[in-house]
Amino acid sequence: MPVLPRLTDSKSTADKVLIQQVQALERASTGARVATFIQGAAASWLCRHDSNQWLLLAWLAALGIFNIAAVSRTLYLRRQPLDASNALHRLRVSTALPTINGLLWAAGIWIMWVPDNLELQLLLILVIAGISQGSLQTLKAHLPALFRFFTPCVGSIVVMAFAYPGPHSLNIGVGTILYMAWCIGFGITAHREFLESTRKNFEFEELSISLQVQKDIAETAIQAKSRFLAAASHDLRQPIHAQGLFLDVLQRTTLSPAQHELVASAAAACSASAEMLNTLLDFSRIEAGVIKPQIRAFMVQPLLNKIEREFAQQADAKGLEYRSRESALAVHSDPALIELILRNLVSNAIRYTERGGLLVACRRRGSQVLLEVFDTGIGIEASQQRAVFREFHQLGNPERDRTKGLGLGLAIVEGLARTLGHALSLDSRRARGSVFRLTVPLATEAPAARLAPAEPRTAQPLRLRVLVVDDDESVRQSMQHLLRDWGCECHAVESIEAALSLSRRWVPEVVISDYQLRDQRTGVEVIEALRAAVGRGLPALLITGDTAPQRLREAVGSGLPLLHKPVSPSRLYRELVTVVPC
Structure with missing residues (x-):
């Protein structure tokens, strides 16, 4: 140093x-x-x-x-x-x-x-x-x-x-x-x-x-932190991704009630780990600048209903009252990013509220719409109200209790609001509660109707020849079990050479490749080589467990559909249906 x-x-x-x-x-x-x-x-x-x-x-x-x-x-x-x-x-x-x-x-x-x-x-x-x-x-x-x-x-x-x-x-x-x-x-x-x-x-x-010198030290520390987070996140994502796929396959097998309960508990633990890793991913995507908002008009109420269904049980478990005001308003923004902002704000409100409850509201103010999350939690002192938006900054968690998150939620909220160009404000009083307000443009056009995607448990079986390329054996095995359970004919290999060799005798209909492979090779190279061998129209998906900003920019720059480990089976199913209409 x-x-x-x-x-x-x-x-x-x-x-x-x-x-x-x-x-x-x-x-x-x-x-x-x-x-x-x-x-x-x-x-x-x-x-x-x-x-x-x-x-x-x-x-x-x-x-x-x-x-x-x-x-x-x-x-x-x-x-x-x-x-x-x-x-x-x-x-x-x-x-x-x-x-x-x-x-x-x-x-x-x-x-x-x-x-x-x-x-x-x-x-x-x-x-x-x-x-x-x-x-x-x-x-x-x-x-x-x-x-x-x-x-x-x-x-x-x-x-x-x-x-x-x-x-x-x-x-x-x-x-x-x-x-x-x-x-x-x-x-x-x-x-x-x-x-x-x-x-x-x-x-x-x-x-x-x-x-x-202090600036150099800080930049070195930030780079070291980013490298550590990227390496740790990548190494953790591989087994958790495989674990989630194995558990999904296992849940569809014949099990006793006790075994179903154990598998459900294991799946919940796996889901909690995946959620923490996805929080790191969201933060890394903001730092890398690879989030590209997809702006459109959409109704607010379906989003509020979805978030309430997701978090009401958590609020009930703490004895909190969860309220959400009905709204007929439509806004002009990115629904996925707005959902991520509200999910983080609601999760944060539940985490730091011990009695009372929270309210998610939507109201019009001129040509703008205020999305507000009120809580009756511990509140935030005026001197701390800027600091809470810093990464890894947490109030009242000196013991680093993992149930209280990583301290990235509000940093992600601020980064997403900045990316969308929406104003974000905080009003809070110590021991009285807080209110976070996001100002979103009111939609001037009618929102387009959106069809709900099919889920793997209820959808028709897939009849596809799928080639999986991944250098992690557990991931290859879990992907094969899951895809075969969906009715696919699946082979899994670990390298470009093995993929090209296999394609000479068995032509895949879709390729799913990990982005970062051994010997500094990438999934983009695999897909380009296979398309040159079997046809330029070969559909493909990229999956990555890497959260390093440079890697994210490279992967997004390829133009290929990109999924991030751990990928839920339902998300993988939807993406396959999208790239290869069945």
């Missing part, structure tokens, strides 16, 4: 600030030295006279040599690596150079000062004021460097004013002292602002790195 940088690592921050100080001093030195040398040359020319011209030439030569040496040294240092190990030495060099420069200017003022010439004195004061103002900006990164240049340079004016008394000496001396005090205060403030700005920049940089 990546290690997060510590924002409070003072040593690291101090080293970075030190390096920044050195860089600031070195960046400003070249241009500043050229400018001060030009100012020195101009002042020397104006202040020259017979008694000081040789001293001025010597001083100007010394100033030039110093500046050339200082610039050369700085340019050399800039080409060298700068890090915490050599930053302190570079800072000392950058501090020593302004000290020498300040002393040189102090000597220059002593040479150029003319006691009885106020104009030249004011000229020198202006030159020094300009140089000192520049130093406040170029040397503010390091106070010792600033003061070691500024003090001798400006202080020499005060010394000369009082060393050579004149009519204006007091004014010049006092004014210069006040100016020095202002400059010192300004320099300290500028230095503090520099340090504060530098530290904030580094803290922001470290915070950005920390946030990026």
